[in-house]
Amino acid sequence: MELALYHPEFGYYSSRDLNIGKRGDFFTSVSLGADFGELLAQQLLECCQNLGSLDHFALVEMGAGSGHLAIDILNYLSQKQPDFYHKITYYIIEISPRLRAKQQEYINTHLEVPVTLIWCDWSELPKITGCFFSNELVDAFPVEQIVIDNGQLKQVYVKYEQEKFHELLEPPATAELLEYFQMLEIDILTYPDGYRTEVNLRARQWLENIARKLETGYLITIDYGYAAQRYYHQQRSEGTLQCYYRQHRHNDPYFRTGQQDISASVNFTALELWGANLGLDLVGSTKQALFLMSLGLGDRLNEISFSSNNINELLKRRDAIHQLIDPIGLGNLQVLIQSKNIDQTLDLRGLIEAF
Numbered sequence: 519m520e521l522a523l524y525h526p527e528f529g530y531y532s533s534r535d536l537n538i539g540k541r542g543d544f545f546t547s548v549s550l551g552a553d554f555g556e557l558l559a560q561q562l563l564e565c566c567q568n569l570g571s572l573d574h575f576a577l578v579e580m581g582a583g584s585g586h587l588a589i590d591i592l593n594y595l596s597q598k599q600p601d602f603y604h605k606i607t608y609y610i611i612e613i614s615p616r617l618r619a620k621q622q623e624y625i626n627t628h629l630e631v632p633v634t635l636i637w638c639d640w641s642e643l644p645k646i647t648g649c650f651f652s653n654e655l656v657d658a659f660p661v662e663q664i665v666i667d668n669g670q671l672k673q674v675y676v677k678y679e680q681e682k683f684h685e686l687l688e689p690p691a692t693a694e695l696l697e698y699f700q701m702l703e704i705d706i707l708t709y710p711d712g713y714r715t716e717v718n719l720r721a722r723q724w725l726e727n728i729a730r731k732l733e734t735g736y737l738i739t740i741d742y743g744y745a746a747q748r749y750y751h752q753q754r755s756e757g758t759l760q761c762y763y764r765q766h767r768h769n770d771p772y773f774r775t776g777q778q779d780i781s782a783s784v785n786f787t788a789l790e791l792w793g794a795n796l797g798l799d800l801v802g803s804t805k806q807a808l809f810l811m812s813l814g815l816g817d818r819l820n821e822i823s824f825s826s827n828n829i830n831e832l833l834k835r836r837d838a839i840h841q842l843i844d845p846i847g848l849g850n851l852q853v854l855i856q857s858k859n860i861d862q863t864l865d866l867r868g869l870i871e872a873f
């Protein structure tokens with residue numbers, strides 16, 4: 519999965535034609551216009567206000583895709599919160615060199631007011647006072663697959679022979695896999711034969727990086743996923759791995775290797791437990807629909823009815839807003855907020871349920 523997605527030459531995220539959006543293989547909340555980014559910007563602003571009246575705040579976007587989210591956030595803040603805007607340093611951590619180049623081109627041509635903007639990797643990132651955030655990043659990390667085989671946990675390995683991929687079931691390469699299920703209090707060895715699922719060990723390394731760099735502030739993670747009990751429900755016996763090729767969803771990771779997206783849902787309980795061990799306190803978690811409604815998406819929906827004379831524009835925007843809160847689509851994404859060295863009594867508007 520790592521090579522298929524991130525090989526510098528042949529990986530999906532390195533490919534020349536990678537196009538995230540309505541006409542690409544997949545689209546995200548960011549592809550539906552500026553509403554998502556602008557509401558997230560309001561939440562980021564409130565997070566920074568909770569840190570006190572400082573001279574500098576850092577916003578760190580991880581996995582910035584097309585660069586549209588950065589533009590939606592930055593242009594909104596420069597218009598609505600100019601004093602805050604001038605205190606920001608905006609960092610982007612992006613694994614794909616090709617996407618990094620795309621982001622630079624898009625942001626340089628669309629940024630309305632100059633700001634300090636830095637692309638870097640973890641080793642270059644300074645200590646952060648502010649917010650880390652990501653949208654649909656963690657579900658793109660390469661995962662381990664495991665299968666229960668006669669009461670034993672086996673790991674799925676992949677070999678390439680005679681121009682084909684073959685799966686091998688072998689004992690796990692690391693004790694971390696069994697420790698992971700122990701941490702979750704899931705008795706995986708009692709699961710039926712053939713039960714297959716995923717474990718995202720990269721998410722732990724990622725949290726370690728954040729915990730190391732975050733001095734004071736927040737981490738906002740928005741992604742597809744569930745709590746552990748639902749994720750590892752016995753009925754979900756084929757796991758959560760999903761592949762997207764030109765908007766078609768299927769579950770064959772060996773199809774058109776390097777040309778299709780592959781993702782696996784996120785176990786949010788693991789992010790909470792690992793985070794707690796690393797000093798990242800749970801602030802709260804909710805669904806994207808509730809998060810955006812609490813931040814004012816409902817008001818935006820009401821306002822657009824009066825804002826445009828162009829009926830096509832109006833219907834398009836209304837449809838986009840409905841998609842952001844669709845309970846069987848993007849509205850079902852999970853939003854998790856964790857913090858470090860923050861007074862836990864401080865509220866965040868996105869977590870105050872709107873209904």
Ligand SMILES: C[S@@+](CC[C@H](N)C(=O)[O-])C[C@H]1O[C@@H](n2cnc3c(N)ncnc32)[C@H](O)[C@@H]1O
Pocket residue numbers: 531538546547548549580581582583584587611612613614617652653654655658659
């Ligand atoms: C599914 S796309 C989401 C893009 C964007 N956040 C959005 O919502 O449209 C995943 C993004 O994360 C990046 N990515 C994946 N793994 C990464 C990692 N370990 N570090 C930084 N970026 C990563 C990908 O290259 C891509 O930009």
